[in-house]
Amino acid sequence: MILRTGISFFTDTPAYPGADEVGGIGPSLLGTMWLGIVSTAIGIPLSVLTGIFIVEFRNHKLAKITKVFTHSLLEIPTVLIGMLVFLTIVVPTGHYSLLAGSIALVIVMLPYTMSYLERALDEVPRTYKEAGYSIGMTRKQVVFKVVLGIAKPGVAAGLLIGVAKGISETAPLLFTIGSARGDFPVSPMDLGKPGDAIPLLIFQFIQSPYENWHDLAWGASFVLTVIVLVTFALVKLVVREVKL
Amino acid sequence: MPEMAKSDKRFFYSLVPAALVSSLILVLLFIVLIYYSAPAFKEYGFRIFTTKTWSPSEESARTSEYGLFIPLLGTLVSAIIAVVLALPFAISTVIFTEEVIPKGMNKVRETFSTLIDVMTGLPTIVYGLWGLAILAPFLRDNLYNPLYAVLGSIPLFSCRPVTGTTILTAGILLSMMIMPFMYSVIRHSYKRIPAIYKEAALALGTTKYEYSKIMMGMVKPSILAGILIGFGRAAGETVAVALVVGNTFNMPSCLLSSSYTISALIANQFGNAALYPYMINVLVVGGLILLLIGIVSNILGIMYLNRVRYTA
Numbered sequence: 001m002i003l004r005t006g007i008s009f010f011t012d013t014p015a016y017p018g019a020d021e022v023g024g025i026g027p028s029l030l031g032t033m034w035l036g037i038v039s040t041a042i043g044i045p046l047s048v049l050t051g052i053f054i055v056e057f058r059n060h061k062l063a064k065i066t067k068v069f070t071h072s073l074l075e076i077p078t079v080l081i082g083m084l085v086f087l088t089i090v091v092p093t094g095h096y097s098l099l100a101g102s103i104a105l106v107i108v109m110l111p112y113t114m115s116y117l118e119r120a121l122d123e124v125p126r127t128y129k130e131a132g133y134s135i136g137m138t139r140k141q142v143v144f145k146v147v148l149g150i151a152k153p154g155v156a157a158g159l160l161i162g163v164a165k166g167i168s169e170t171a172p173l174l175f176t177i178g179s180a181r182g183d184f185p186v187s188p189m190d191l192g193k194p195g196d197a198i199p200l201l202i203f204q205f206i207q208s209p210y211e212n213w214h215d216l217a218w219g220a221s222f223v224l225t226v227i228v229l230v231t232f233a234l235v236k237l238v239v240r241e242v243k244l
Numbered sequence: 245m246p247e248m249a250k251s252d253k254r255f256f257y258s259l260v261p262a263a264l265v266s267s268l269i270l271v272l273l274f275i276v277l278i279y280y281s282a283p284a285f286k287e288y289g290f291r292i293f294t295t296k297t298w299s300p301s302e303e304s305a306r307t308s309e310y311g312l313f314i315p316l317l318g319t320l321v322s323a324i325i326a327v328v329l330a331l332p333f334a335i336s337t338v339i340f341t342e343e344v345i346p347k348g349m350n351k352v353r354e355t356f357s358t359l360i361d362v363m364t365g366l367p368t369i370v371y372g373l374w375g376l377a378i379l380a381p382f383l384r385d386n387l388y389n390p391l392y393a394v395l396g397s398i399p400l401f402s403c404r405p406v407t408g409t410t411i412l413t414a415g416i417l418l419s420m421m422i423m424p425f426m427y428s429v430i431r432h433s434y435k436r437i438p439a440i441y442k443e444a445a446l447a448l449g450t451t452k453y454e455y456s457k458i459m460m461g462m463v464k465p466s467i468l469a470g471i472l473i474g475f476g477r478a479a480g481e482t483v484a485v486a487l488v489v490g491n492t493f494n495m496p497s498c499l500l501s502s503s504y505t506i507s508a509l510i511a512n513q514f515g516n517a518a519l520y521p522y523m524i525n526v527l528v529v530g531g532l533i534l535l536l537i538g539i540v541s542n543i544l545g546i547m548y549l550n551r552v553r554y555t556a
Contacts, residue, residue, distance in 0.1 A: 049262035057256060062263065069267035075542040076273065077480025077534045079507050083514065083527075084273050087280060107269055114266075140255040168367030171482040171507075175515050199369040203483055206373050214377070221370045232365055236358075 120154020
């Protein structure tokens with residue numbers, strides 16, 4: 001399928017329904033890329049800071065509550081995350097946007113990232129921390145200069161898993177990013193506008209009656225699978241045991 | 245907790261905002277769902293759960309009728325089918341990885357296990373696409389039509405399978421999707437059975453079958469946990485189900501007819517729901533039910549998991 005269209009599969013817009021040619025998944029690929037970037041940009045500080053809080057102040061009541069609440073996010077059916085973002089962001093702003101989709105994906109990735117992060121931060125040997133304290137570092141310095149440095153691979157793995165989980169989700173995007181394939185966002189300034197994503201394209205095109213759109217959906221799902229598998233392979237390189 | 249130093253205290257409070265944002269998402273979800281579902285309860289009352297019709301009207305709430313009975317039943321039926329089908333596969337796959345693959349071949353074992361883990365990681369939309377385009381037609385021709393021809397007199401199979409997208413297809417597809425979850429839950433406990441027990445069982449001269457049966461008895465709580473967690477996953481799964489369940493308001497009492505699930509209903513209707521009075525609210529009620537199913541099954545599952553304790 002991709003072989004037939006060559007490189008234009010990744011850059012073209014989808015062809016008209018029922019047309020002979022297939023077109024490409026350009027807008028959706030771009031949208032998925034933006035979703036990945038923006039949700040990582042929001043997700044990194046949020047999850048790293050929350051992770052440090054949970055691990056460093058583990059005996060504090062607030063840390064325990066935070067841990068239970070963030071981990072419970074894993075059990076929420078993802079379509080509800082789409083619902084939540086629709087009701088709290090899309091309705092007040094009045095239109096779909098890539099930003100709303102990114103926020104939905106941050107919520108999807110948060111519990112996955114957190115469980116990696118906590119384990120990575122937790123496994124930093126005590127002696128390293130004590131070495132830090134012994135030369136007069138404050139807790140903040142120890143965490144940011146010593147602990148994070150040692151836990152870096154685990155943190156990176158957590159973020160990668162989170163992003164892979166996020167961009168492969170469809171349900172949270174159904175009512176948050178719209179599915180703009182004609183006038184789609186290109187620059188970061190357009191993130192407030194509606195966009196498209198690969199999973200959404202597959203979901204909509206396979207339900208259409210058009211042969212060429214079905215082909216496109218298959219090609220798109222191949223691309224998505226490759227992206228996700230490559231990410232997992234990367235994670236596997238970083239940490240030995242992958243838990244999905 | 246001992247008193248914190250001044251700089252530590254500042255550090256603590258600088259992290260609080262991020263922690264609050266992370267934990268408030270769940271709280272916010274509950275509040276929003278309850279807030280938006282209240283009008284539906286006020287307008288329709290408990291009737292939402294018992295009505296079988298779904299006839300939206302753009303004019304007013306009086307002329308429209310929303311019943312969640314069919315989707316609710318569809319969600320339960322498809323999730324139960326999924327669990328029942330996935331469980332034997334999950335258990336026998338655990339036994340296969342842990343007992344059948346020979347001791348010396350740890351590499352093979354790990355690779356096999358990773359493959360199954362990757363199954364969990366595949367995008368659900370890919371399962372859905374495959375289910376709709378390949379599994380559904382295949383099942384219709386090779387399973388549903390023969391079933392209907394032979395067992396058509398039994399109510400469960402008494403409807404003519406027009407398309408391959410049925411409640412049974414949804415259950416079968418879901419079973420493939422949750423099998424890896426149940427596998428990893430059960431295997432996790434299985435690996436921790438102390439060697440003493442294994443040796444004791446072997447010393448009694450058990451056959452491989454008897455041995456595996458004893459070992460499975462030891463991880464029974466984790467099997468129950470796997471069932472519950474798998475059930476929660478299956479009930480909440482959206483896009484894959486929306487593609488293969490058929491999306492029609494038929495009672496799921498006949499497994500060969502297309503039906504609906506709550507998650508599929510939300511996926512299909514929520515985007516346009518604002519056009520109809522109260523439709524958003526009714527769908528949010530459905531969402532609330534999904535949330536409760538997910539959380540309750542998970543809490544119970546974790547409770548069972550914590551019961552797996554070995555005193556060795």
